Amino acid sequence: SQTIHQWPATLVQPVGSPLSLECTVEGTSNPNLYWYRQAAGRGLQLLFYSVGIGQISSEVPQNLSASRPQDRQFILSSKKLLLSDSGFYLCAWSVGGGYNEQFFGPGTRLTVL
Amino acid sequence: GNSVTQMEGPVTLSEEAFLTINCTYTATGYPSLFWYVQYPGEGLQLLLKATKADDKGSNKGFEATYRKETTSFHLEKGSVQVSDSAVYFCALSDNNAGNMLTFGGGTRLMVKP
Numbered sequence: 001s002q003t004i005h006q007w008p009a010t011l012v013q014p015v016g017s018p019l020s021l022e023c024t025v026e027g028t029s030n031p032n033l034y035w036y037r038q039a040a041g042r043g044l045q046l047l048f049y050s051v052g053i054g055q056i057s058s059e060v061p062q063n064l065s066a067s068r069p070q071d072r073q074f075i076l077s078s079k080k081l082l083l084s085d086s087g088f089y090l091c092a093w094s095v096g097g098g099y100n101e102q103f104f105g106p107g108t109r110l111t112v113l
Numbered sequence: 114g115n116s117v118t119q120m121e122g123p124v125t126l127s128e129e130a131f132l133t134i135n136c137t138y139t140a141t142g143y144p145s146l147f148w149y150v151q152y153p154g155e156g157l158q159l160l161l162k163a164t165k166a167d168d169k170g171s172n173k174g175f176e177a178t179y180r181k182e183t184t185s186f187h188l189e190k191g192s193v194q195v196s197d198s199a200v201y202f203c204a205l206s207d208n209n210a211g212n213m214l215t216f217g218g219g220t221r222l223m224v225k226p
Contacts, residue, residue, distance in 0.1 A: 006156075042218075043216060043219050044219075046213065090156050090157065092157075095212070096210075096212065097210070097212060098206055098208040098209045098210065099144070099145040099164065099206050099212075100212050101145070101147055101162055101206070101214075102212070103159065104156035104157040104158070106155060107154075107155065107156045
C-alpha cells in the first residue's frame, strides 16, 4: 500500500530564516506530487505541483520554491520566511492523468515569528 | 474554469441528527467528484468519491450522489456522532494532465452530545 510522509510535523521559525519541508511517498512510482498551504480557518491553496523529476509548476508567485530531486521526494523551500508564510502545509500525491483523487500527508504546522 | 461551491459553516448539530452539506460545481465535461474530511490538526482524508452521473459514493455512513442535471454532490449522513466533527471539503477533478483538484471552501461540522 502507498504511504506519504511529511516532516517536520511542527516548526517554529523566525522571520527571515530559511525553510525546508520534505515530503516522501512510498509504494508507488512516478506519482504526481503537490504542495498546498492552508491558512488558519481557511481553504486550500495549491502552491506547486510536479508530474515528474525536475518538473515543477508554480500556481502562486511568492517567496517559496519547490524541488523534486527524486521520483518520490518533494521539497518546499524558502530563503527568507515572512510572517505571512505561517500556516499548515500539506503534501499530496496522485496517479497521473485526470479524474483521480489525491492522497494527503499529515501536514506540517509552520509558525513564523 | 472549474469551481466548487459549498455551504458556509459552521454547521452545528446534535448527536444522531441528520446531516446534509450542499455542494454544487461548475465544470466542462464529466468530472470525478470527491468528498474529503479533515479532522483537527490532520491532513485531508478521502471520504468518498463518484466518477460518473448517478453514481453514489458511500463510506462510514456518509453518502453522496453525483447529480449531473443539478451539478450537485451533496453529502448526507443519517445519524451524526460527536466523532464526525471535522471540516468537510468537496472537490472535483476533470481531464487535466496534472490531475489538479478544484476544492470548495470547506464546511466545518460541529456535533454536540
